[in-house]
Amino acid sequence: MMKKPHLWPSLCALAVSNVLSPIVFAADNDIHLKEQEPLEHISVTGSHIKRTDLEGASPMTVLTEEDIARSGAQDMSQLLSKLPIAGAGTFATQGNNSDDTANGGAAISLRGLGANATLVLLNGRRVAVSSFAKNIDTSFVDINAIPMSAVERVDIVKDGASATYGSDAIAGVVNIILKKDFEGFEINAKAGDTVEDGGGQTSASILWGSHAEKSHTSIILNYFHENETTLGDRSYSKSANQTARGGSDSRSSSGNPGSYIPASIGTDGSISTLSGSYDWQPDANCPADNNNGTFCVYDYAPMMTSTPETTRVGLSVFHDYYINNDITLFSEMMYQHNESVVNGAGSPSFSELYILADNANYSSINNPYASSGEDLTMRRRITETGGRQKEAESDSARLVMGLNGMLGQWDWEVAYTYSYNRNYEFGKNGYVWTSLLQDEINAGNFNPFSTTQTATVIDEISVNTTRNAKSTTSAFDGTIAGEIFELPAGHVGMAVGFEYREEDLSDSPDELFLRGEIFGTEATEAYGSREQTSVFLEFAVPIFETLEAQLAGRYENYSDFGNTTSPKVALLYTPLDTLTFRASWAEGFRAPSLVQLGLGNSQESPELIDTQRCAYTGANEDCTAQERTVNFSGNPDLKAEESTSYNVGGVWEVIDNLSMGIDYWYYKVDGLIDADPQYVINTQGDNSSVVVREASSTSTPGRIIRIYDQFANLNEQTTDGIDFDVQYMFDTGEYGEFGLSYNLTWVHEFEQVRADGSTVELAGRYEHPEYRWTGGLNWAIDDWQATTRVNYISEVSYTEEQNTEGYIDAMTTLDLNVTYIGFDHWSLTLGGNNVLNEEPPFSKIDFMGYDQNTYSAIGAFWYASATYRF
Template sequence: MSVSSNRKLFTSVSLGAFALAVSLTLGAPAFAEVPRYALDIPSENAAKALQAFAHQSGVQIMFPYEAAASAQVPALKGQYTREEALKLILAHTALEIASQDEKTVSLRVATKNVPDPVVPDEVVVVITGSHIRNGHPTSPVRTINRAEIEQSGYSQIGDVMRALPENFAGGPNPGVLGANNVNPSNFNATSASTVNIRGLGPDATLVLLNGHRLNNDSLYQSADISGIPLAAVQRVEVLTDGASALYGADAVAGVVNFVLRKDYDGGEASVRLGGTTQGGGFEQTYSLLQGKAWRDAYALINVEYSNQTAIKAGDRAFTREAVPVTDLISPLERTSVFVAAGRDLSDRIKVGADALFSQRDASQDLKYTPTGALYYSARTSPSLSVSTHADFALSPLWSLRVTGGVSQSHNSTRDTVATATTTSRSISYIFNETQYAEATLSGPVFSLPSGDIQAAFGAGYRKDNFQLGHPGGSSYMAPSREIGYAFGELQVPVVSPSADRPGLNSLTLSLASRYEDYSDFGAQTSPKVGFRYEPSRSLVIRGTWGKSFKAPTFYQVYQPQYLYLYPASVLGYTGGGQALYTNGGNVDMKPERSESWTLGADYIPTNLRSLKLSATWFNIDYTDRVVRPITSTVTSLSNPTFAPFVTWSPSLALQSELVSRATTFYNTRNLVYNPSSVVAVAFNNFTNATAQAIEGADVSYRQTFERGDARIKLFLNATWLTIDQKTVPTLPSVQLSGTIFNPSELKARGGINWERGGWSVTGIVNHVDGLDDTGMTPVVRIASWTTADATLVYRFEGRSPFLKGVRVSLSATNLFDRDPPKAFSTARTFTGFNYDSTNHSVIGRTLALTLSKSW
């Protein structure tokens, strides 16, 4: 199918889905409209907000004034039902509805403690983990809100994600060097930032932007998040559970949904300047955000520019033995533009669109040894993601959402390799694109005595395109795949909520399944079941079981075939003769598969709503992982563990097939190829050979205290993790977690935030447990690493028009300037490189000043 016909098909599907939605809407029966009120309430205390709501809606509201006056609530501007408006206002208070009728609402104090405040644009329902409106996901979902992002002191969303205990900083991420020999995914070819939950590889975590799938980046099946402007991020939802039943391929370790601001009314401009105290890494970031929310429409634009200089090995005493010109942190220039707009066409139809454009330009100097070659790379990576959606209210209870869009990235790299006598140059180009269209219908299917069974059903089409190199090049390829899918989800209320049944307040079951048909390797079905049991209003016990899968990457499937001719002795055979050795893609590969379960609990005492405790145990059985199975070329024929991948006495027909299929035939010793002298073929193409067993626990603590007019928040997150891997079936299992360039067994992050008036002070402690340097014989222990961060913020609250909305922030990461712990095995191939760049950072103390003004 040609590109033109593919685009026509994509357009037809999108228009067809939209036409279906319109026809369903026009054919839907009429229903009684829920009154909506045009509200314009500024951000103020809840007492004034309730008075303003009563005046503007004509609804009489009775409430305890002092209890309401102590809570600050967000601005409301637009059209809201009474239920929506009260939900947004009361979310910030200790009040609840005692009684109500058509014209009157009576409120009362529900608890002794005021709930944790929410940033004005944060009052939302978490959606990741369920397609059902206002559903309760049974999977563990962690939300990082706007306040937490600002308190972190970070300026890039990638840094925010790498700090999470559930996430591993390895993979394609800034600063990762010298680690790909141990873990091939630890290679950053394009200065990208990726998410790597549980350290299972960035290709095992699905990344969404406003609920839509982002395209992959570079050769590796992982999305780059470096172009997402931090000022536009409203929140990040992190689902740490397999979720292919809901979202399809790649959601093995979990799903991360970056939710960007949309209906924001106002503007914000900010400037951030920072640098390291040891030298290098000077950073400047400029951002401008402007939004406007009307009664039935919204529009927003955010422009962000960032420039960061390099940190050289010569800038750090810790790497004084390395070649000084080597970049430990590459220089990076980035520009991002995010645009969103939407409109209510009627009370029953809403449409919207958003687009994110970004471009990152980076370069890197790399020299492994003082006498070795100098590698220089210059990279340009523009990307674009555009999505549209239409929401239809088919009845008071049923809704239809139709979405469509395209997401793509281009990676152009110019490489130079210079030795004492020669200089060689090359140019590479990689293109990734995802096109999609989807329709989701949700509502109650029928009623039980315990409540309505809520459902979501959907179907869609996706096409992934990939291009490596340019036509005519030796490694050029441009494959694509088409995916059609359908899914369904049910939430069944087995026991309706009731506080009159001690030990059985409520019980809900969730069922989900997704069918996907791939044009290149067939169909997959992924089921998932879960439960949510509430023994009381304070305690939730939840659990899930499900299956997920990851599609093999285009590079793994369609990489050109390489054939090598060696003397058999080079591969470890002592009987003479010649041997063939293969490398490249494998069109016969199947998806990687996983089976996972979680069991967890959330505790929020009804009489102490400011306290939340959470714990989750997880287990993942991950099989058919794609690897190149022969890890040592020189023992290919002598090591019995590689026996499943060796064919002895290959037939002439097999050799002829290998020669004809090879893109390149390398005669490494200028031998005269004699098929009758070939004693064996070693097959090292990508194949489904590796299995992993992953288990561990996540724990979380949150609590807020009121001390006079000050508010104190304590928080802690920690993850304990073990990963056992069987690289090939004939090898015993080995533990990866807790070893160099793999996730540590324990990673934790906790701190305290103090707020009073316009002041906010945050202190954070980060801990990475010790590791084993398995590259040393005997194994050497790498020390644990603990660092501290601090952020001081002052918000001007005066009445001066010039100072109103001004915010000044001073942040310090790695406050005490701790060097990474020593790790020596890497220095054998990378002189002076004595640390684990995936778990530790050589950046040192970074100080940054941020000045912003909102209006």
Template sequence: MRIRHWAPLPLTGLIALGVLSESAIAACPESGVRLPAGNLSRALISFGRQCRVSLLVQTDSANAIIIPEQQLETPDGRIAPALTQLLKHTPLTYTHAGTNAVAIVSRGPVAEELEEYGAQTHLPAEEVTVTGHSLTGSHLRHLKLDSYAPIDVLAQPELEITGAQTVSELLKYLPAVSGNSTSTSVTNGGNGTATVTLRGLPASNTLVLINGRRIVSNGFGGEAADLNTIPLSAVDRIEILKDGASAVYGSDAIAGVVNVILRRDFEGLDINTYYGQSRYNDQQTESHSLTWGAGSDSGHLMLSLAHYRQGEVLSRDRALSDNADNRLRGGTDQRSSASPQGYIALSDRVVTNSDTGYREWTSEDLYNFRDYTSALVPSERQSLYLSADRTLSDSVDAFAELMAVRTRSESDLAPTPLFTRFDNGDLRISADQVYNPFGEEITDVRKRLLELGPRVQYNGTDTLRFNTGLKGLINDWQWELTAATHYTHAQETLSNLVNPEHLTLGLKGPDICNASTECVPINLLGPTGSITSEQISYIRAANDVDGVSRMTSLTYIANGALGENTAGEILAAAGVELRRESIDFNSTDHTGQSPIGSVASGSALGRRIIGEAFAEISLPLRRDSLWLDGAVRYSDYSDFGNSGNPKIALRWRPWPALMVRASYATGFKAPTLVDMNQSGHQSQEYLFDPCTNSNANTLPGCNGQADQARIQYLTEFGGNRNLQPETSDNRSLGIVWTPGDFTGFHASLDLFEIRQNEVIDTSPQYLINQNAHYGLFRDRVHRDTQGDITSVTATRLNIGSREVMGADATLRYQYQSKELGLLRWSFNSSHIHRYLNQLAPGSPVEDLAGTFVDAASGGAGALPHWKANTGVYWQRGRWEGGYTIHFVGELEEQFTLNDAPVTRTIESWTSHDLQVAYNIPSGFRFALGVDNLMDTPPPFAATAFNDNFDARTYDLTGRYWYTTFGVSF
């Protein structure tokens, strides 16, 4: 590659307001561009901001050139005449470096070589080209005209055109995202956090970075980073590397990397406000942000403040989610046997309350709990982001970043269900209990305690991140020393629960429950309203969870040129990192005796020290056509041992318009501190017991037919200090085509394969299936004499394996003319060909590709064969607009109906988004948009516990209108 003049390390590169991707829109205001007096770097910052384009420049050259204040003409909004005028009396010129990126280069050999290489015909820059900054997946810093792996990039103008207000909302519809990510769309089972899952692998297999650096995991479990603690208003761009990267970043980067790049070089003042609501007059959401930046030749300071508030959607307010009885839709009746009138099992019959007294209980007495539940959690967030840079000498700069984020959410769940036979405590109702009219001991009562009111779940997270360090040059090698400390404190309170100890006493006779013991008898056998306020006060309880995660680190990275061979310049990077991680997680139920109606989160206390060393190299094998890239990382963990992971990649360009790329890497995911240290975790899991089928008497593990009315089972989870890392092998092969005679067109196709072993799993459904069908795991699946499961013990083990194979395809085209303005079309898709999953050695290997198994049942979620989006975007003068289509392919789900297995198809789903914006003179911008223009509801899923659809994949809101207004000074 003969662009070696770009390799020297004074490159600090990107000086535009924002790094734009191919999918961004770039054009200048027709009224022209006004530039301030000063060095050329500051002028280009202003130019990039006004014209919405990436300008890439060798900063030391630009800082040395002083220009006067001037007004540049931009006829028809075109960029070229203005740049020509600006650079006319300088030794610099410009050239394309991607569909929407422009490189400022020397008028000498560099420009000539770029033209020889085909840069004028839109080089294949993936989604973004960055000079002097490493793309995600590498620490090497050079003109990265092509990458060894596919990278999706979402940047500031594209963020505006989507109307998204949170990072999780932005990532949800990316084709490579599938499986069990969480967000505020997940209510029962959610905790106010948001995660991302690439390739359908768990969120702990996707590494989330900020500015290329690790961040602390969420305080509720430490398994993955919480995207809700990253304010979108402070984001410059998001790079999604769809390839394993443990050799570069260490643990967790098995499925890929999400790198959130924050705004740093902004100058001026931006104020933005947003408001939206659905056509059903709910989910009223507002967002306000202020960004200010100022700089000089010696330093820069930027401040960003933001406030976000999301409204609520209730399950009862959508036709799809208002009832848990899905028989008319072809599903099952998922209503609860714990009803307000009660399910009372006597020695000879089962009765319930009615207006005329007790009568026989029937399945039509099941309770629809959706009348109370939230489908979208109301939440709010406030954030502060501060960035500062200071030049200390000609070769050393200091930097610091501070981010503080406060998040709060509150959702409603149905009133506490009580199952006296299966919940914590000795909940038998004595024969002589004051409210027992039947004269016999009653062990099985199922009752919905409406008198307590709905359960209310409150979640709060406070996060603080601080990074500081030095960066500079030593003999043309660029180095960076960074010290970081991150802290997150998470709290959860679930109220209107039942104290099992008080309830145990309240269900006994006068010899145990009497005035001297301050016991209040509890009436579980009466109709709704029979439980008095005194009784409610006696049994009411709440569950509090408190978790703190901390991370401190010291990192040193250096990169530069090792020298040259006959094919070009050899680039290298190396570094070391020392990191300390800790978690202190506890709850009021840490003894394992959880309040009834909640999940016993237990406790976990752990810490570890990690030492790592890594190196990278890019070796040209044939000038301008063949490169070998390699990386290796060694990681040593204080609690389980060490891991070494290499990566090798080959890039071959047989001719300028075509590139072939291939890579192989190993990866690992360290067991989390919760995986290794948690104890006392209990939950009523939504599981299926094969012993409830009519053929139960033929199954080795069944003691007769179990209770068919049950769908929840008490499950005890736990950590394991002997866990080892999950390991993986990642392979990819791709082709990128950018024909020089078809300006603005880009196409790529990449095949990927991930093989994962020693997967840490805890699958109670697997244990139950093996117990029922083969009589195994009797020490983990506990049944009573009637054959009903009383509890399941499911501690974590290294027992699973996975293999995921698929392909990513992208197409892009851009066209600009005086009559039409700027038109851009893009298509992005991901295909999962197979997703082989083996829960444990010896168990069946299942292909989950194209299936849905709810996370509430221990499944991997929705794994569609196809997921894609396409869009057309337009800008002319002050007007711009976008039209985007999101597609999720059909899925299959399996369940049992009338004792017979059923395989059902979940229909494909398509939604349409539209936005129109107008840029008013003097820096004002107004936009109006609508998401889900056709008001298409999500497809019905018979096995989905939350609201009859998969909230992790689809959106229940319906047609949603929003408007934004911004002003820049």
């Protein structure tokens, strides 16, 4: 019979314990266990010096393998997004659509400081970032490329760690430890489905591990599939017209039938509306419920993907060869292939097309300006080609080869790492070659006043798009650590090391996109490479028997922006066996990403308000957020973001098996790299070199054609708050063992300061909830184990810029699961997430009726899983 695992390992005085259950421990993450050698020193994430105890001066959260199984999470993004420490900038595949620039990817953002300010490691080493950036410029490690079946535990360092790990560790570190020491054979299968439409999932994995006389090998195969969920699958998001719920009508001004306005057409095809004399008018055949008097609007929401259809398969191989008792050769090999399919509405045009007055179709009775005799431009959606569909494929591979061992009493390790992420994106349907479409309009073959076209014309103007990108990271690193001398309170530990790293990125969109001949798609173009060399030094100094100091520093040289040095000082004070205090101070940095430095011709269509023109017209098209074309570009002169952080806290074991932890944390980031097109309109809306407008014969500014924006070191931001947790375990005997946990993150302040000195407070506002907490109850008796978990996100108000009254309500969800382990070799689990089927709270400013970046629309999800192991 399979041995029943202990429900509650002994509680260790770590910073803040596990968010998902009250089990907390840390284990060795970079050396194998040898039966003939008892483990006396262990490696803990956040330090290069091994310790004889587990607690350190930096606050940590540790998710064990048991915690991961009990979480009910289907993949890494679901697991990490529920952490109270996860904030704005965390994203999953939810929200992937035809306008996304990183379909299929997912990332974690600690403290809301951004996915690019959170360093994600595998077994303590870096991996290549996604070659598709999120939201044009956000570089991130795609956690969807990490199979959950291969994860042994997750260590999260919750203070600045640049002194230990270098760039991107401003907010902290997520170190994912893999099952490279797995022993035996295991098969896992899992299936689940939502009570709503869409979203069903299946997954499976096979694990095998074996010791030979001088080696150990682990092999892991994984498979995951998720069905598509569309916005139309949920009653609250099936329409972009949210007025019935108290929101806005966000249906697109580009419809079919379309809307028209007289325009001046240049000999080069340039278009300027005659805005001083005319207004937009809908096609005369526009249905009454789509006619808002100015535009024939279009409800694009029902066709849009909420969560894409996704398939993931992968192979991981870990091998250790024991050369002798002191030296081990180790290798890690991983490959992951992910696919996703994203659907959207037909391609929209916003004044890219025109029809001349002498066109054969001009006199159509549906033309609202047929009697004017003026050339016209239009806002019209090409629904005749069908909805847009993208297929995204991602290949991720990683190879680590290294040696570690002992040199006297010193631990040493050297390794070479190579990893890459390659993305492909294929526009399979619904994309239109603009110049060919215009030619067909001019020839009278495509009639914009008709909602149907001939199949020949549709075939002629339709085009398949491509985009491919590759990101590579290769690195040599080495560390040696040991004790250098003894003080009255103990031995002084020291670690010294180096890293040399090369990074390359290329992101190549379709050539037609680069020439501006495809509308209805968004992509980025970026190229760059860099070399980085760093050296680091760390000391563990026992000042007194009860007081220990950690001193660390790291010097880095980048080939593309210069040098930086990051120090850290941390203290651990243990006046009593049951009471521990800790404090840390650190400086950190984030090097500008290769995308931010080398971004080429890249466009996005965010919804922006034309504040300049609104002041004159008061018109809906100017005073409400509308899709507008923004051309972004990189900036080779960017400097690194620099940060200062500190943490003060402690852990108190009040009585046996009752522990409380609290930490105050603070971060300040200077030189925040950003691009803000709404701010550009507000402050430079009359600068024709920045905001390009149509010509106007009056004092009223012409309509916006295009906005140019560039990334720059614009902002400063500060945030602080409290992490608090309580853990209590007790055994009732005949009624079983129980464990209670409560983990909370409170954000006191999240302030951003713009380049002009203006400030905005985000704590408690849109996408920045003030409180997030998770409460859990675990129970075990005989062959049964059960978990109950409550997840809470507090209400938020809208930001000042959104100029919207009211609140987005709090959201509370309940997760349950039960496991039976009474069969030989088998364990069976039945569970549900959000079992009460809570809907995401209503948001007035989101066209789908809720904030996709903060709340999940999966609804109640029930699953069953089985594990066979011997």
